[in-house]
Structure formats: structure tokens, C-alpha cells
Amino acid sequence: MSSTLLERTRALHEEIERSERLVSKDFHAEAKGHASRLAQNHRVLQCVEGIRKRSRELLEIYADEDGSRKDEVEGMAPAGDRVFSVFYERLKEARDYHRKHPGLELPSVDQEEEAFLQTTPAVDFSGEEANGRFLDLHIFHRTFTNSQKFGKKDVTYLDFLSTFSDLGLVPRHSKVNREYKAYVEDLVAYLAEFHRKSQPLAGLSDPLAAAEKEFRGKWERGEVVGWEDRGLGTSGDRTQAVVNLEDFETAADLEAVGADKIKEALVALGLKAGGSLAQKADRLMQTKGKSLGELDRKLFAKGGKPARDEQDARRRQELSEAVALSETKIGVLLGLMESTLSDTRRQVEKKATSTYEELVADMAELEEQEGGGRAGDDGGGGADDDEDEDDIVYNPKNLPLGFDGKPIPYWLYKLHGLNQEFKCEICGNFSYWGRRAFEKHFKEARHLHGMRCLGIPNTKEFGEVTKIDEANALWEAIKKKKQESRFVQEEDEEFEDAQGNVFKRKNYLDLQRQGLL
Incomplete structure (x- = not known):
């Protein structure tokens, strides 16, 4: 045996x-x-x-x-x-x-x-990732800028790093397609693999499984933010990128948007886009809060799709669920790597403001630190390099760091006004340091999202407005002014008789009925 x-x-x-x-x-x-x-x-x-x-x-x-x-x-x-x-x-x-x-x-x-x-296991990182210090999202930036379905052109890599995590900025109607589904799934795969390589002892299976379980319950109850209709969609999904119908109560209010915008929204829905301004506005308001299948077939242009069949609706719902789940996982992964993402933004900004010589010097210093750390494992020569790498920079005034990783001079700090704090209540009482950063933030994603939550368009009239009460008051004043300046056919339309006399519509019709004209 x-x-x-x-x-x-x-x-x-x-x-x-x-x-x-x-x-x-x-x-x-x-x-x-x-x-x-x-x-x-x-x-x-x-x-x-x-x-x-x-x-x-x-x-x-x-x-x-x-x-x-x-x-x-x-x-x-x-x-x-x-x-x-x-x-x-x-x-x-x-x-x-x-x-x-x-x-x-x-x-x-x-x-x-x-x-x-003393061994150093081989881990496959790209040069941009710097041995797990930073994220390399260039391929996703190119996909976003080149996409004609959900992306935007002329978005810099630094701006992309600041906004790609807020997937709510992408309109709903631009998400329900296979191109966007592949984009978010690839992003989930990259972030999960990067987390595994950079934080090998921090398991991902438990937080992702918990997030998916919570997502399934919310999806069935229709509580997933932005997907309350579980992907079935309404006509508002397609028009929101052009005109947000929730901001208007009547067709007369909608006329203030202009004929071009209303026509663009009608074309996006496949509806008839002809007629007067009032007819276009009335036709578009009929779609508010309704699905395309609930609309009258007479409203659709020739070749338009008045309704989807049941199989198409089921496919759309399955696609929407997969996209929403991937977005949920992206939020979980970025929450686990929040510090890495902020370090990546700082590194990209530092590269943008550095000369070629400074970049070469930084790369040489980084390679020396990495090489010294490995050499020190064998002979002890890299201990000083590791200690220098972890040295705490003395920065009591919390000054911004320059290209060399050290605080900038205090006189330069005051010259650019970085000691001045500007708070924006619309951005959630977020603080901006310096006039330049404050003026720039009105076009950034955080402020745009805050204005969208208030139901207010972020137009030039709202520049320098940081208080929620002031923004609401100004919006009400603008709507009232538009209402007053709106063309009312009964009151503003004029008629001319044979002698060249001009009358208001009501007066002209009264005189005509009395036979005085």
C-alpha cells in the first residue's frame, strides 16, 4: 500500500x-x-x-x-x-x-x-501609468472625442479626466447604443485590472458583487438614478439634448426657445417639422412625458417610426440595463481609486505646464528612484532614495506644487491671487482659489451639473451667480420678461385698411363687422 x-x-x-x-x-x-x-x-x-x-x-x-x-x-x-x-x-x-x-x-x-x-515580481504597467501611480486613459479619451454618438470633440485630456467620471453628463439618448456599451464595459475592465495590479491585496469581488446586488434591486424598483423608466425611454430622452421640456409648462412658453431649436427637436423625434412657430411648439409639447408609442401617428413625418414593437423594446431595456450596471461599477471602482485619479490629474496638469527639459529631468529622477529601490534590495544602496521619495515637503501655507514637486514661491502665489477664496453654493459650497479658477469653473462639469439640478440653463446671463436663491430669482425674472415680450396674436397682430390706416387685430375685425371699413 x-x-x-x-x-x-x-x-x-x-x-x-x-x-x-x-x-x-x-x-x-x-x-x-x-x-x-x-x-x-x-x-x-x-x-x-x-x-x-x-x-x-x-x-x-x-x-x-x-x-x-x-x-x-x-x-x-x-x-x-x-x-x-x-x-x-x-x-x-x-x-x-x-x-x-x-x-x-x-x-x-x-x-x-x-x-x-528581495525579488521584485514583474507587473505589466504602461509608461504613462508609472508603475501603478497614475491611470492611463488616453485610449478612452480618443474613443470619447471620436465618437459621434455620445462623445464631444475638442475635449482636452485634462478636461476629460475631470468629467469622464460623471457619466450623468452624457445625454440619456446617447447611451442606449452598442458603441457606448462597449465604451463603459472596456472602462470597467481597465479600471478593475489596474486596481488588481496596483493594489493586489485589496480584493474587488466583494464590493463589486455588493454593488451589483444593490443595483439589481433598484433596477427592478425603478430607482436607478437616470434610469427610472428602466430603459424603456420617453420622447424626452431624445429632445433633452436640444430642448428640456421640463423647463416649460405650455406651448406658448416653449415658443421663446425659437423656431430653429424646436425644429431640431422635432427632427430628432422623427416628427413633422413644418408649420408656424405656434404649431411647432404645440406639436413638440404633445410629446412631453410620453413614449414614442403613445404619440398620434399623424404627428410623425414620412418614414418616421411611430412605435417600437415589443421585441425592440425588450432589446432596448436589456441594453440599458447592461449600460447602467457598467456605470455603477465605474462609480465603485473610481471611489476605490479616488486618490489615484486626483494624482493623475495633477500629473497631467504638471506635464502641460512643464518644458521638455523639465519632463526629461522628472523621468530620469523617477527612473533613478525606481532603479535605486531595486538595487537597494540587494546591496542596501536604495534605502536613501526610498526615504527621499517619502520625505514630507514642508508646506505650512498649503501652497500649490510646481513642476519640481515643491511649493511655488509665496509672492507668485499672491500675484496670481491664489490666496483669495471664492465659494459657489450651486457647486455644493465648493471653494475655488484665485479669480482665474473661479471664472473658469462656470463652464466646468460641476457647475453645469448644479445648474441642471436646479432646472436652469447655464447661459451667459448667469455668469458670476453663485447663490441658489439669486439664480432662481434671475431665472424667474428672465421667464417673466420672455412672457411679456412674447408675440400675442390677438394683441400684437396689425391690419391695414385701403387708406393705409393701421389697426390692432381686434379693432380691425370689430370695424369690419360693423361695415365701417
Whole structure:
């Protein structure tokens, strides 16, 4: 009877103990610097995965479904004169087992364990990611700017980094297509893989599974923000990018938008776009809060699609659910990597304001730090580099950092007015430092989102307005002024008689009925 099963059990327990000892030793040594911490985490992950693998094999052995372990244990206690012969048989089998498996996966002596603790596992990062310090979203930026369905042209990479996480800025009607679905799914895959490589010990399965479970419940109840209709859609999804009908109560109010905008919205819905301004506005207001299938067929232009069949609606709903789930996962992943995203923005901004020589110097310094950290593992020469990397910069006034990573001079700080704080209540009482940043923020995503939540268009009339009460009051005044200046046919239309006299419509019709004209 073979004793290899018991010997394999003993070896697995021994390897697990070695792995645990390696993890304890690795964490006992303080890792200084980003590169050292990353290498330490990947070494620990390698040990943990080895423990999991061996533990699963041990569970199968102890389950003993085929009864081989039980037979082997019973064979270890022979009776009579066979005690010594069985002992030497077991010894021979053990020697044969070790002859066939001469090496273990983990080091077996102190010197080899120390060598293992000094290794740097190879992790595949791009040059832009700088060994896991920053995100590399250039490919998604190109996809966004080149897309004609959901993207925008002339968006810089820095602006994209500031707005891509707010997926609510993309109109709903631009999301329900396979191009956008592929975009968000690829973004989820990249962020998850980057998180796995840069934070190997921080598991993702639990937070993503919890987020997906919560999403499924909200989706069935119609509580997912922006997808309350579960993707079935209303006509407002297509018109919102042109005219937001929620801002208007009557067709007469809608006329203030202008004939061109109303026609564009009608064309987007596939409706008839002819007639007078009043007719166009009335036709568009009939679509408010309704799906395309609920509209009268007579409103549609030739070739328009008055309704979707049930199969098309089901496909749209499934596509919408997949897109909304991917957006939820993106929010979870970016929440876990919030500091990495902010570091990426600062790095891109720093590159934009640096000369070529400064960029080359920064790259050389970064390579020296990374190389010094690895060399220090062997000879101890990289300890100073790691300590320099983690040195805390003395910055009591919280000044912005320059291209060299040090605070800018205080006189330059005051010259640009960066000591002046401007708060915007519409942006959630967010503070902007310096007049330039304050003026620029009125066109940024945070302020646009705040205005959209208030139901107010972000036009030039609302420049410099930061209070919610002031914005609402100004919007009411603008609507009242538009109402007063609106053309009323009964009062403003004029008629001319044969002698050239001009009358109001009402007066002209009264005189005509009396036969005085």
C-alpha cells in the first residue's frame, strides 16, 4: 500500500506554514517607497494564492471520497512480525516520493527565503501609468472625442479626466447604443485590472458583487438614478439634448426657445417639422412625458417610426440595463481609486505646464528612484532614495506644487491671487482659489451639473451667480420678461385698411363687422 497520500498531506501543511512565515517576514520589514510597497504586496499575494491552492488540495484529501486515505491510515498499524518490514517499505516510498519531487515551490532554507523577499515580481504597467501611480486613459479619451454618438470633440485630456467620471453628463439618448456599451464595459475592465495590479491585496469581488446586488434591486424598483423608466425611454430622452421640456409648462412658453431649436427637436423625434412657430411648439409639447408609442401617428413625418414593437423594446431595456450596471461599477471602482485619479490629474496638469527639459529631468529622477529601490534590495544602496521619495515637503501655507514637486514661491502665489477664496453654493459650497479658477469653473462639469439640478440653463446671463436663491430669482425674472415680450396674436397682430390706416387685430375685425371699413 502506498503512503504517498499521507506524505503529500504532510508536505502541503509544511508548504502552507512556510508561506505564512514568508508573509510574516515580508510584512515585518517596512517597505519604503511606492515601488517597494508594490513589490511587497505582490510577493504577499503570491504566497496567499499558494496557501489557497494548497488548502483546496488538502480539503479534497481530507474529504476522502474514494476512501484511499482511510485505507492508508489503517495500513500504518500492522500487527505481528510485519512492523519493521512495513516501516522500511514506508521509508522507501517516502524516499522515492522526494526523489521524484526534489524541489518545493517556495524556498526551504533561510538564505533562499531572504532571496525570495528581495525579488521584485514583474507587473505589466504602461509608461504613462508609472508603475501603478497614475491611470492611463488616453485610449478612452480618443474613443470619447471620436465618437459621434455620445462623445464631444475638442475635449482636452485634462478636461476629460475631470468629467469622464460623471457619466450623468452624457445625454440619456446617447447611451442606449452598442458603441457606448462597449465604451463603459472596456472602462470597467481597465479600471478593475489596474486596481488588481496596483493594489493586489485589496480584493474587488466583494464590493463589486455588493454593488451589483444593490443595483439589481433598484433596477427592478425603478430607482436607478437616470434610469427610472428602466430603459424603456420617453420622447424626452431624445429632445433633452436640444430642448428640456421640463423647463416649460405650455406651448406658448416653449415658443421663446425659437423656431430653429424646436425644429431640431422635432427632427430628432422623427416628427413633422413644418408649420408656424405656434404649431411647432404645440406639436413638440404633445410629446412631453410620453413614449414614442403613445404619440398620434399623424404627428410623425414620412418614414418616421411611430412605435417600437415589443421585441425592440425588450432589446432596448436589456441594453440599458447592461449600460447602467457598467456605470455603477465605474462609480465603485473610481471611489476605490479616488486618490489615484486626483494624482493623475495633477500629473497631467504638471506635464502641460512643464518644458521638455523639465519632463526629461522628472523621468530620469523617477527612473533613478525606481532603479535605486531595486538595487537597494540587494546591496542596501536604495534605502536613501526610498526615504527621499517619502520625505514630507514642508508646506505650512498649503501652497500649490510646481513642476519640481515643491511649493511655488509665496509672492507668485499672491500675484496670481491664489490666496483669495471664492465659494459657489450651486457647486455644493465648493471653494475655488484665485479669480482665474473661479471664472473658469462656470463652464466646468460641476457647475453645469448644479445648474441642471436646479432646472436652469447655464447661459451667459448667469455668469458670476453663485447663490441658489439669486439664480432662481434671475431665472424667474428672465421667464417673466420672455412672457411679456412674447408675440400675442390677438394683441400684437396689425391690419391695414385701403387708406393705409393701421389697426390692432381686434379693432380691425370689430370695424369690419360693423361695415365701417
